[in-house]
Amino acid sequence: MSTSMNQVLIDSRGIPTSLRFTDASFFIEPTKLDGHKSSCCAGIYRRVKCTEVPLRNVVSARIASGAVEVQYLVRKGKESRLNLVMTSGTVQNEDNTRAKKWCEALILVAYQGANPSKNLKVLVNPHGGKGKGSASYVSKVEPILLAAGCTLDVTYTTHSGHAIEIAREMKLGYDALVIVSGDGLIHEVLNGINQHEHRNQAFCIPIAPIPTGSGNGMSLNLLGLQDGLDVCAAALNVLKGQPLKTDLFSFTQGDRRLISFMSQTIGITADIDIETEQLRWMGDTRFILGYIRAIIARKSCPIELSMKVVDQDKSRMVDVLHARRAGESPSPSSLPSSLLSDDKKPDGASSSHEEWTRFERPILWMYAGQGPFVSRALMQFPVSLADDGLIDISIQEITSRKTLLRAMDGAEEGQTYWINTNRYFKASAYRARPLASKGMLVVDGEQVPFEEFQVDVLNGLGTFLSPYPHYAPEFPVRDIQGKTQGTSV
Ligand SMILES: Nc1ncnc2c1ncn2[C@@H]1O[C@H](COP(=O)(O)OP(=O)(O)OP(=O)(O)O)[C@@H](O)[C@H]1O
Numbered sequence: 001m002s003t004s005m006n007q008v009l010i011d012s013r014g015i016p017t018s019l020r021f022t023d024a025s026f027f028i029e030p031t032k033l034d035g036h037k038s039s040c041c042a043g044i045y046r047r048v049k050c051t052e053v054p055l056r057n058v059v060s061a062r063i064a065s066g067a068v069e070v071q072y073l074v075r076k077g078k079e080s081r082l083n084l085v086m087t088s089g090t091v092q093n094e095d096n097t098r099a100k101k102w103c104e105a106l107i108l109v110a111y112q113g114a115n116p117s118k119n120l121k122v123l124v125n126p127h128g129g130k131g132k133g134s135a136s137y138v139s140k141v142e143p144i145l146l147a148a149g150c151t152l153d154v155t156y157t158t159h160s161g162h163a164i165e166i167a168r169e170m171k172l173g174y175d176a177l178v179i180v181s182g183d184g185l186i187h188e189v190l191n192g193i194n195q196h197e198h199r200n201q202a203f204c205i206p207i208a209p210i211p212t213g214s215g216n217g218m219s220l221n222l223l224g225l226q227d228g229l230d231v232c233a234a235a236l237n238v239l240k241g242q243p244l245k246t247d248l249f250s251f252t253q254g255d256r257r258l259i260s261f262m263s264q265t266i267g268i269t270a271d272i273d274i275e276t277e278q279l280r281w282m283g284d285t286r287f288i289l290g291y292i293r294a295i296i297a298r299k300s301c302p303i304e305l306s307m308k309v310v311d312q313d314k315s316r317m318v319d320v321l322h323a324r325r326a327g328e329s330p331s332p333s334s335l336p337s338s339l340l341s342d343d344k345k346p347d348g349a350s351s352s353h354e355e356w357t358r359f360e361r362p363i364l365w366m367y368a369g370q371g372p373f374v375s376r377a378l379m380q381f382p383v384s385l386a387d388d389g390l391i392d393i394s395i396q397e398i399t400s401r402k403t404l405l406r407a408m409d410g411a412e413e414g415q416t417y418w419i420n421t422n423r424y425f426k427a428s429a430y431r432a433r434p435l436a437s438k439g440m441l442v443v444d445g446e447q448v449p450f451e452e453f454q455v456d457v458l459n460g461l462g463t464f465l466s467p468y469p470h471y472a473p474e475f476p477v478r479d480i481q482g483k484t485q486g487t488s489v
Contacts, residue, residue, distance in 0.1 A: 001289055003480045005101075005102065005105060006020050006021050006022070006102075006105070007102075007417055008018035008020075008068060008089060008091065008098070008099050008102045009091075009092040010068050010088070010089030010091060010092060011089045011092050012030065012088065012089035013089070013092045013453045015031075015090060016029045016030070016031050016173045017029065017031065017032050017087070018030075019068065019070060019087070019102075020196070021053075021055065021058075021105075021106050021109065023109065023205055024054065024055055025052045025053060025054055025055055025056070026053045026055055026058050026072065026110070027050055027053075028050070028051040028053070028071070028087050029049075029050045029051075029155075030049060038051060039220055040181070040238050040304075050290060050310055051074070052413055053072045053073075053074060054311075054372060055070045055109055055110045056236070056240055056443035056467075057073040057074065057111070057236065058070065058071075058075065058106065058110035059071045059072055059084065059110075059116075059144055059147045059148050059239065060107070060116070060148055060149070060234070060291065060384040061102060061103035061104075061106045061107050061110075062103050063091075063096055063099055063100045064088055065096050066091060066096065067089060067090050067091070067093060068089060068099050068102075069086055069087075069088040069101065070086065070087050070103075070106070071084060071085070071086045071147045071235075072084075072085065072086075072087075072441055073085075073127075073144070073236055073424065074394075078227075080298030080369070081232060081233070081237065082227075082230055082233050083138075083231040083232060083233035083410065084144050084147065084387075086213065086231065089329075089477060091379060095200050096291045097332075099435050099438055104277070104472060105468075110171030111239070111240065111331055112116075114240075114330070116148040116149055116150075116239060116447065117149035117151070117154045118145075118148070118149055118150045118151070118175040118176060118238070118239070119150070119151045119153075119173060119174055119175050120145065120150050120151065120152055120153065120174060120176055120177075120178050120238065121153050121155075121166075121170060121174045121176075121177050121178070122137075122145075122152055122153065122154040122155070122158060122178040122180065123155055123177070123178070123179050123185060123189065123258075124137045124154065124155070124156045124157065124180040125156075125163075125168060125179075125181030125182075125184075125185045125212070126156055126157070127157070127444070127455065128180075128181035128182045128184065128185060128212050128213040128214070129181075129212050129213040129214045129216075131180055131463075132212055133212035133213075134156065134445070136180070136210070136212050136339070137180045137210070137212070137299065137467070138233045138320075140235070140274060141178075141180065141210055141231055141232070141235045142154075142231055143235075144232060144235040145235060145238060145315070146241070147278075149238050152240075157181075157185070161188065162280050163185050163188035163189050163192060164187075164188045164189075164191050164192040165192065165194075166189075166192060166194065167188070167189040167191075167192025167193045168193070168195045168203070168272060169193040169195055169196075170192075170196070171408075172201050172205070173298060174205050175205075175206075176205065176208050176238055177189060177205055177207045177208070178208050178210060178238050179207060179208070179209050179210065179211040180212055180246045181209075181210075181212055181213050181215060181232075182211070182214050182216050182445070183209075183214065183215055183216065183217055183218055183261075183262055183444055183445050184208060184211010184213060184444065184445035184446065185213070186209055186261060186444070186473045187259075187260070187261060187262070187443070187444035187445060187446055188216055189327075190207075190248065190259045190261050190462065191258060191259050193205075193259075194230060194259045199373065200482065201461065203461055203463065204463055205239070205463065206243045206244075206463045206464055206465045207462075207463065207464050207465070208234065208237055208238040208241060208465040209222070209234060209464075210231050210234045210235065210238075211228060211230075211231060211234055211246045211251075212228050214375070215373075215374055215375035215376075216228065216229055216375070216462070217262055217263075217371060217373045217374040217375055218261070218371060218378060218486075219234055219261060220372075220373040220375075220472075221372055221465045221471045221472060222241075222244070222374050222464055222465070222467070222468075222471065222472060223237060223466075223467065224473070225376070225472075227297075227416065228373070228472070229376065229377070234306045234460055235466050236322075237281055237466070238465060240467065241355075241464075241465030241466050241467055242465065242466060242469070243463050243464070243466075244386055244463070244464050244465070244466035244468075244469070244470075245385055245386065245462065246261070246370070246371075246386040246460070246461075246462040246463070246464055247370055247386045247387055247388070247390070247457050247458060247459055247460060247461040247462065248261050248356055248458040248461045248462045249261070249264070249369070249370075249393070249456065249457060249458065250420045250455065250457075250458055251443055251448075251453060251454075251456075252453060252454050252456075253448065253449075253451055253452070253453040254451070254452075258443055258446075258448070260369070260443045260444050260455070261370075261444060261462055262369050262370065262371055263363065263367060263368065263369045263370075263374055263380065263442075263443075263444060263451075264368050264370030264441060264442070264443045264444075264455060265305060265363050265366065265368070265369075265441060265442050266365065266366045266432060267299070267301030267303075267363060267366060267396075268299075268364050268365040268396075269365040269366075269367050269442075271324060273289075280418075297489070298343070300362055300363070300364060300398055301361065301363050301364060301365060301366070302362065302434070302435035302436040303366070303432050303433060303434055303435055304358070304432070304435055305358070305359040305363075305366060305430065305431070305432050306357060306358050306359070306391060306409075306430060306431045306432075306435045307355065307356070307357055307359065307396070307425055307427040307428050307429070307430040308355065308356060308357070308425070308427050308428045308429045308430070309357050309425050309429075310390055310425075310426045310427055311426045312424065312426070312430055314383070314421065314424055315419065317383035317424070317426065319381070319382045320385075321385060322443075324388075324470065325470055326384055326475065327488065331393060331395055334469070335461060336410075338405045354428075356431070359423070359440070361397050361398075362397065362398050363396060363397055363398065364396045364397070364398055364399070365395075365396050366393065366395050366396075366432065367380050367381075367393075367395040367396070368382060368390060368391050368392065368394070368430060369384075369388075369391065369392060369456065370385075370386070370392060371384055371385045371471060372384055372471055373451070380392075380394055381394065383424075384471065385470065385471075386470060386471055387459065387460040389428065389457055389459040389460075390426040390427060390428060390457060390479065391426070391427055391428070391429070391430065391455060391457050392424065392425070392426055393422075393424070393425040393430060394425075395422050395423040395424075395425075397423065397441055427454045428456075429454065429455060429457065429459075430454070430455055431452070431453070431454045431455075432453060433450070433451075433452040434451065438450045438451060439451075
């Protein structure tokens with residue numbers, strides 16, 4: 001029997017079990033005597049069932065009262081969500097000191113040398129999404145964070161705007177801000193940080209969303225489609241994620257300045273958010289219902305829109321995205337000159353990204369922002385990069401009801417789609433002004449009166465925890481006709 005440093009033998013409820021790890025996985029291998037009872041055969045073991053756990057899913061390993069305890073996250077089935085489980089057993093043929101060393105060695109590789117015991121500020125919104133934030137936090141998230149030995153400073157928000165106050169006054173010593181809610185609370189936290197006495201330092205504390213809101217766009221962008229709505233996967237990201245720098249946006253309207261981290265939207269897409277507020281209990285289905293309602297009404301949105309356009313060629317945007325994912329360095333300040341060549345100038349107008357270009361056509365909606373998903377059913381910015389210094393602007397010109405409804409092909413459970421809007425731009429800034437009666441626009445879920453405003457990019461000011469060096473990979477993209485545009489955009 002191997003007694004290598006990477007293995008210990010335990011007695012797990014009467015079953016001799018080997019625990020070992022490699023560079024990639026942790027293995028639990030129950031063993032039993034191969035048909036013999038004689039002690040002379042005690043060394044001959046037959047493996048009965050082996051469990052392999054990715055090392056990343058290992059949360060804790062320790063010795064407690066002479067027993068080894070390892071906690072880790074596993075899925076019951078390929079498609080199912082993660083759950084925290086524990087394997088434990090008394091140490092066999094080993095002394096406690098060696099088993100303790102084994103636990104330390106496992107944690108060292110499972111955390112790649114990082115400290116598992118983080119100092120965390122946790123904000124829980126009991127009101128977000130279907131109202132299950134508190135229950136999910138207590139039953140699923142907190143046990144994972146405590147298992148890792150984290151120190152938790154938890155606040156349950158009591159009113160709208162509460163998270164702004166907390167973030168504005170918070171201490172700077174936290175390793176991360178854990179936001180148990182949807183995108184709306186992240187928006188509040190970033191706006192609180194923006195008013196912090198030590199703003200720049202506060203912006204460096206990474207934010208880790210735990211998806212208990214309606215849309216949970218940021219969580220989907222960081223964790224991907226499979227894990228983006230899984231609170232246990234998000235808790236694991238708190239422990240194991242690496243800081244990902246993201247652009248933020250400065251939204252200026254008169255004297256008012258807001259930080260936006262995800263999106264600003266005007267027209268039908270804003271109405272969807274506003275008019276389905278009372279359907280919060282439906283989760284993200286409320287957006288699909290709202291979309292159908294809005295398309296039937298098909299209200300136009302008369303605005304004057306000007307942008308500092310950097311690119312408007314979708315296929316080139318996909319190429320740039322792939323190049324960045326393949327490791328090419330970002331080039332926000334040195335955009336390829338080809339992007340600005342004469343044949344690609346927007347609407348034939350003369351343009352460099354320092355010049356304003358007017359978009360003159362009548363529209364149904366405008367969605368500007370970053371991060372592929374705004375909700376599970378809506379991949380609004382599939383070619384978005386986290387820190388390219390640009391804002392993606394998607395504009396739906398007025399078109400037939402039939403064409404618009406066909407976008408719903410992609411809005412099935414587990415499906416995503418790119419509303420193949422008539423126009424998609426990357427810009428360094430934009431301005432919008434209502435041309436008719438003013439309504440509301442929506443900034444990261446916050447309703448704001450639609451009056452003239454300007455948005456500028458704050459390059460790389462935001463920090464989120466992420467398992468990936470970019471937004472999560474492999475977003476399948478469908479266009480409005482339901483045709484696949486690419487599978488790993
Ligand atoms: N205790 C509370 N009672 C009422 N509202 C609250 C409370 N705490 C926070 N809020 C407000 O709840 C709003 C909605 O939260 P959040 O946006 O996180 O969830 P959501 O809208 O369901 O999700 P998403 O933005 O992902 O669609 C926040 O903008 C915040 O102002």
